[in-house]
Ligand SMILES: Nc1ncnc2c1ncn2[C@@H]1O[C@H](COP(=O)(O)OP(=O)(O)O)[C@@H](O)[C@H]1O
């Protein structure tokens with residue numbers, strides 16, 4: 001059975017005003033337990049709108065969303081329980097920090113779950129380690145931190161709730177390459193340790209390839225493709241048509257292959273790419289005739 | 290959602306009122322509000338209501354939007370209406386225990402409700418039909434005669450423009466912050482005072498922080514574009530006095546005359 005099931009979901013912003021805006025139309029997707037799903041799509045394609053349905057912040061205009069087979073909007077009073085099952089980290093979460101110490105801010109979510117003080121402390125420490133920050137930061141005021149550190153604190157705040165599903169909306173936007181790489185590594189470790197499900201929205205194709213099992217491609221509020229990562233990125237032309245990109249190494253491979261060199265087109269990591277190119281030299285230039 | 294509220298929102302349309310000079314509209318608004326509170330009997334109240342309906346008709350704004358604004362103040366109107374219902378003077382009409390409802394009380398209540406409603410509708414008409422930039426321009430022009438008491442009018446106008454400009458941005462911001470804290474399980478429905486305050490703090494602190502940041506950014510941006518006060522600045526849209534403005538003033542004068550005439554001619558129903 002699928003963990004998250006979305007059926008015929010449509011969403012219209014400002015429905016009852018003079019300028020309604022359809023942000024999602026007729027979405028049908030299934031997400032299974034223990035998967036990592038990447039979501040890509042051009043700006044304004046409805047990614048953020050979609051992920052806000054996962055934890056019940058937005059209510060579908062029509063259609064439904066089921067978690068473990070249960071309609072989350074069946075009892076709207078219980079919607080808060082969904083938020084503990086599905087943790088959502090917003091785009092630019094650094095602006096949502098409000099407590100006077102980092103520790104308290106991370107503990108805000110677990111406190112809302114009414115956990116015991118020991119459990120809260122364990123979770124705060126665990127999640128600060130997970131995002132790769134030193135413990136010394138716990139007693140600082142969040143307002144002394146840099147933008148990147150604040151972002152990590154905010155992400156730790158959601159991780160500390162240990163949700164079954166964690167949804168991250170562009171968590172790496174604006175981070176430097178090293179932080180981004182570390183972040184993706186940590187996220188993978190976190191995933192294998194917690195055995196949870198991760199949904200990550202990103203514009204960085206390298207990150208998406210690196211981490212996701214399957215990729216959901218959004219275009220103008222519709223699902224353009226939803227398939228295994230490998231299969232998505234072999235459709236480079238479809239992606240480019242809707243304003244997206246493939247990883248740089250894949251692009252190089254496409255170019256080489258178009259020039260007539262015998263290389264594989266489904267290469268997504270630099271290591272595999274280098275291997276392919278070395279192979280060319282090993283067997284006499286590799287040109288087709 | 291909060292952002293769907295129609296308060297303070299310009300509604301683009303082509304109507305007599307949209308084309309009327311903002312200065313004239315401000316003065317009309319102030320004067321008519323004063324005279325609406327000066328209606329003393331049902332005849333003058335009737336004239337005021339006719340004026341309000343005429344304005345609604347002239348504004349070319351869908352009824353739906355007025356209803357929305359009206360819904361927001363409905364509770365307030367009913368509450369003040371109820372308070373005014375109890376008046377010691379006059380003939381008793383109903384009596385429940387110690388509560389007495391008199392004819393004077395009923396009159397009071399009707400007048401208060403109609404006045405408050407008219408006020409809100411006229412104010413909505415004004416914001417629906419006036420561009421924020423025209424509004425600030427008009428305020429600047431109208432305040433000009435007071436320049437001698439050493440206030441910097443163009444500066445005030447600039448502050449108003451900025452404030453108006455950032456209302457939608459702040460609303461958006463609040464919405465985002467609320468959603469983010471809800472995602473962390475913040476409980477905005479809880480009755481417990483302590484929980485409530487904490488939930489409120491989780492909105493206010495980030496909002497203040499980002500507002501300050503925005504203010505600094507804006508100041509930097511203005512300075513890097515050499516903003517040195519708005520004195521002698523020229524305008525893209527120039528306010529000009531037209532026939533339509535005369536028409537608008539004429540309507541207001543008729544309204545004032547009607548109210549004053551009825552007040553003198555007929556006995557007062559409310560004090
Ligand atoms: N609060 C809102 N009110 C009205 N329209 C919105 C709102 N939020 C987003 N939209 C619109 O919905 C569409 C999808 O936006 P969003 O989900 O934020 O896209 P993405 O995250 O993929 O960039 C966009 O066209 C955007 O303009």
Ligand SMILES: [Mg+2]
Pocket residue numbers: 047048049091169
């Ligand atoms: Mg987005």
